[in-house]
Amino acid sequence: MYEANADSYAEMMDKEIDLPVYKDLLGRLHENISDIPGALLDTACGSGHMLAMFRSNYDSNRSVIGIDISPRMVEIAKTLIGEEGSVVVGEMRALPNISSGSVAAVINFFAIHHLDIDDIRESMLEWYRVLVHSGHLLLAAWEGNGAIDYGEESDIVALRYSSNELIEIAESVGFIVNRCLVVPVEGFPMDAIYLECMKQ
Numbered sequence: 001m002y003e004a005n006a007d008s009y010a011e012m013m014d015k016e017i018d019l020p021v022y023k024d025l026l027g028r029l030h031e032n033i034s035d036i037p038g039a040l041l042d043t044a045c046g047s048g049h050m051l052a053m054f055r056s057n058y059d060s061n062r063s064v065i066g067i068d069i070s071p072r073m074v075e076i077a078k079t080l081i082g083e084e085g086s087v088v089v090g091e092m093r094a095l096p097n098i099s100s101g102s103v104a105a106v107i108n109f110f111a112i113h114h115l116d117i118d119d120i121r122e123s124m125l126e127w128y129r130v131l132v133h134s135g136h137l138l139l140a141a142w143e144g145n146g147a148i149d150y151g152e153e154s155d156i157v158a159l160r161y162s163s164n165e166l167i168e169i170a171e172s173v174g175f176i177v178n179r180c181l182v183v184p185v186e187g188f189p190m191d192a193i194y195l196e197c198m199k200q
């Protein structure tokens with residue numbers, strides 16, 4: 001679905017990236033990692049808007065790495081982020097090319113609904129591994145239970161999780177959960193969860 005719709009997804013993100021919630025979250029992340037060396041890694045970067053906004057609004061010196069399973073998304077993200085970013089096709093659950101303890105922050109926005117609960121745990125363990133000590137994880141997900149109904153759009157399987165489930169997984173792999181925000185999103189029938197975690 002994402003591969004076929006990558007261009008229209010990127011156009012949608014051109015507008016959505018201006019939502020105040022993203023500026024607030026990325027601004028807070030910037031402050032949280034300002035003294036921490038290492039790259040900012042987006043493990044399902046899509047069209048690359050989050051990484052591009054972080055660089056343009058907050059820190060153009062921080063190196064950024066984007067990973068996405070869709071080659072077309074990666075192509076678009078490369079164009080948006082430019083030469084200074086590293087964007088590659090890859091899998092959010094396993095990061096074999098990223099060294100342990102090398103990354104200041106991991107972000108993952110609205111992608112874990114494509115994983116089952118065991119894969120979320122496996123992914124969080126992997127993100128914990130690549131973070132430096134005191135590094136940060138910023139996770140956005142859809143709150144709820146059961147499958148998301150895409151209607152006619154797609155028969156893709158996508159799952160919602162409760163904030164408590166995600167907090168339990170984050171804490172079980174070793175994260176400290178600093179903040180959990182559950183808020184409505186205009187135009188969507190589901191609340192968003194924004195989880196801010198730190199590696200201890």
Ligand SMILES: C[S@@+](CC[C@H](N)C(=O)[O-])C[C@H]1O[C@@H](n2cnc3c(N)ncnc32)[C@H](O)[C@@H]1O
Nearest residue numbers: 002044045046068069070091092109110111114
């Ligand atoms: C809703 S989009 C979100 C993209 C981006 N994070 C954003 O907020 O604009 C979900 C993204 O997750 C990617 N994705 C889905 N499964 C993935 C996986 N197992 N590993 C890496 N990326 C994946 C899709 O290709 C798509 O770009």
